[in-house]
Amino acid sequence: MRGRNTLFSSKSDNWATPKEFYNELNEEFKFNKFDPCPLNNSFDGLKTDWIGNVFINPPYSNIRAWIEKGLNELKKRNVNLLVYLVPARTDTRWFHDLVYGKAELRFIKGRLKFGDNKNSAPFPSMVIIFRG
Numbered sequence: 001m002r003g004r005n006t007l008f009s010s011k012s013d014n015w016a017t018p019k020e021f022y023n024e025l026n027e028e029f030k031f032n033k034f035d036p037c038p039l040n041n042s043f044d045g046l047k048t049d050w051i052g053n054v055f056i057n058p059p060y061s062n063i064r065a066w067i068e069k070g071l072n073e074l075k076k077r078n079v080n081l082l083v084y085l086v087p088a089r090t091d092t093r094w095f096h097d098l099v100y101g102k103a104e105l106r107f108i109k110g111r112l113k114f115g116d117n118k119n120s121a122p123f124p125s126m127v128i129i130f131r132g
Contacts, residue, residue, distance in 0.1 A: 016115030017057045029083055031055045053081040064094035080132045088126040104129040
């Protein structure tokens with residue numbers, strides 16, 4: 001149980017995107033193969049150029065930095081589309097400063113089951129879409 005308790009706590013940033021959920025988004029948005037923040041990554045996606053249509057499930061302890069990075073890549077015209085999967089934290093400063101009124105929002109009904117977990121996440125999620 002230790003792994004599950006860590007996964008569903010603020011002690012972990014490892015929230016693996018549910019495969020079916022990702023596949024539905026990929027069907028709609030045709031993401032490139034680049035993942036700027038994969039689980040157990042060997043590079044720093046915040047220091048790497050992004051390109052094309054990018055899906056981002058960022059470390060939830062630093063969402064602001066990942067949204068700012070994506071918006072910078074959009075401004076540089078490196079990316080055409082950014083699709084973020086994040087907790088639905090509409091009371092946060094990053095949400096009001098960077099997202100609200102500037103992006104398409106999709107609130108997810110119910111709670112996602114991240115990775116291969118049988119239990120739902122302890123928080124609601126949303127999809128944020130920025131278009132070039």
